[in-house]
Amino acid sequence: MIQLQRLSGCLLLWAVVAAASNAAELPAPDADALARWQAMRFGMFVHWGPVSLKGTEIGWSRGQQVPAEEYDSLYKTFHPIQFDADEWVRTAKAAGMKYFVITSKHHDGFCLWDTKTTEYKITDTPFKRDVLKELSDACRKHGIQFSTYYSICDWRHPDYPLGSPGGKTTKATADMKRYVPYMKEHLREIVKNYGPLGSMWFDGEWESPWTHEMGLDLYRYVRSLQPGILVNNRVDKGRRGMHGGTMGHEYAGDYDTPEQRVGTFQTDRPWESCITICQQWAWKPDDRLKSLKECIQTLVNTAGGDGNLLLNVGPMPDGRIEPRQVERLKEIGEWLERYGESVYETRGGPFKPGAYGASTSKAYRVYLHVFNWQGETLRFPAINAKIVKAALLGGDGQAVVEQTDNQILVKVAGPDRKEPDTVVVFTLDRPANAVAPVAVAP
Numbered sequence: 331m332i333q334l335q336r337l338s339g340c341l342l343l344w345a346v347v348a349a350a351s352n353a354a355e356l357p358a359p360d361a362d363a364l365a366r367w368q369a370m371r372f373g374m375f376v377h378w379g380p381v382s383l384k385g386t387e388i389g390w391s392r393g394q395q396v397p398a399e400e401y402d403s404l405y406k407t408f409h410p411i412q413f414d415a416d417e418w419v420r421t422a423k424a425a426g427m428k429y430f431v432i433t434s435k436h437h438d439g440f441c442l443w444d445t446k447t448t449e450y451k452i453t454d455t456p457f458k459r460d461v462l463k464e465l466s467d468a469c470r471k472h473g474i475q476f477s478t479y480y481s482i483c484d485w486r487h488p489d490y491p492l493g494s495p496g497g498k499t500t501k502a503t504a505d506m507k508r509y510v511p512y513m514k515e516h517l518r519e520i521v522k523n524y525g526p527l528g529s530m531w532f533d534g535e536w537e538s539p540w541t542h543e544m545g546l547d548l549y550r551y552v553r554s555l556q557p558g559i560l561v562n563n564r565v566d567k568g569r570r571g572m573h574g575g576t577m578g579h580e581y582a583g584d585y586d587t588p589e590q591r592v593g594t595f596q597t598d599r600p601w602e603s604c605i606t607i608c609q610q611w612a613w614k615p616d617d618r619l620k621s622l623k624e625c626i627q628t629l630v631n632t633a634g635g636d637g638n639l640l641l642n643v644g645p646m647p648d649g650r651i652e653p654r655q656v657e658r659l660k661e662i663g664e665w666l667e668r669y670g671e672s673v674y675e676t677r678g679g680p681f682k683p684g685a686y687g688a689s690t691s692k693a694y695r696v697y698l699h700v701f702n703w704q705g706e707t708l709r710f711p712a713i714n715a716k717i718v719k720a721a722l723l724g725g726d727g728q729a730v731v732e733q734t735d736n737q738i739l740v741k742v743a744g745p746d747r748k749e750p751d752t753v754v755v756f757t758l759d760r761p762a763n764a765v766a767p768v769a770v771a772p
Contacts, residue, residue: 374642406456408647415461439487625662677690727743
């Protein structure tokens with residue numbers, strides 16, 4: 331028994347060392363590329379494909395709301411004649427977005443580019459045009475960083491072991507040894523034909539056919555195609571569900587991916603919340619649209635937690651982004667025209683997000699975003715810096731700030747407060763990044 335325990339301990343130690351060795355061999359993310367991406371803070375996510383003809387969820391409705399055979403035949407009548415890549419990208423730019431991520435292939439296996447590997451693609455629809463090519467060209471034209479989403483799982487492909495609905499069925503003749511090269515060829519085509527890309531946004535890694543070793547290998551492969559590309563943590567098995575954090579340093583991925591929620595305050599590892607502007611990822615008729623207040627406060631809370639926001643739209647089957655979504659995006663852009671300096675190129679803190687709102691900072695400035703006043707005066711904990719000046723950003727009025735060794739009191743008269751966010755600017759006597767983050771009492 332003692333010998334067995336010793337042997338087990340040796341095996342455990344070997345496994346730990348092997349895992350650490352594998353992680354150590356991973357190429358480090360490009361620090362400059364990561365810093366540029368964080369500074370952008372706000373991007374557009376797009377989920378789109380033939381499923382928009384049904385108005386159901388992309389991938390997940392296959393074999394559920396829509397029979398698999400019907401779902402797989404939708405591309406034969408998909409003809410989005412009003413698709414205009416230039417208009418999509420102009421809409422993103424008008425919203426104040428700095429980067430763009432499109433679903434090149436979702437869990438349903440449909441490809442939005444002219445791949446040589448399958449006929450299940452956009453150029454074999456009546457539309458025939460290469461959507462990825464037109465979008466990548468439009469992004470470069472308008473100075474928007476272009477990136478692609480790619481699903482590791484493929485519920486349609488015969489070699490991927492699981493199928494619809496939602497990965498709950500199995501395929502008798504599946505073979506991951508054949509499927510992985512198919513997937514790698516897709517990634518090679520995308521990077522080489524439509525790059526350079528800002529990031530490769532993976533998804534679908536949670537299913538059992540995908541392993542940690544496969545994740546490490548795929549991360550290395552993508553980085554070999556474009557050394558400076560960023561890769562999210564869904565390339566590997568380390569994601570903590572919808573919370574999106576990464577469980578340990580042994581897992582591949584350059585940033586975390588909270589889904590349909592704002593991530594928690596985290597300055598030691600980059601993160602990006604992906605959130606829908608309506609409720610469904612793909613287009614749904616009469617889907618509930620988030621208010622301007624919800625959108626602005628979500629963006630500010632994300633930046634205040636030191637994260638990026640990837641806000642998703644689902645274009646209609648005719649190729650247009652739904653007009654009411656376009657209008658909401660333009661409203662966000664108008665707000666950012668006035669207050670964008672408090673979002674772009676900032677870091678989260680030093681006051682952590684709370685019931686009051688959030689804060690961001692850069693250089694010698696702290697931007698206090700107040701959503702809820704809770705009376706005439708707000709109380710904040712002391713910080714290790716002196717406030718030498720206070721003002722309101724983007725409008726008339728006055729901010730009154732009293733600082734003591736124990737607290738900071740902030741007052742703004744009712745008529746000077748703004749909906750959905752009053753931005754008070756503190757100028758400090760030292761760089762804001764030298765100020766230790768502090769939690770704000772409820």
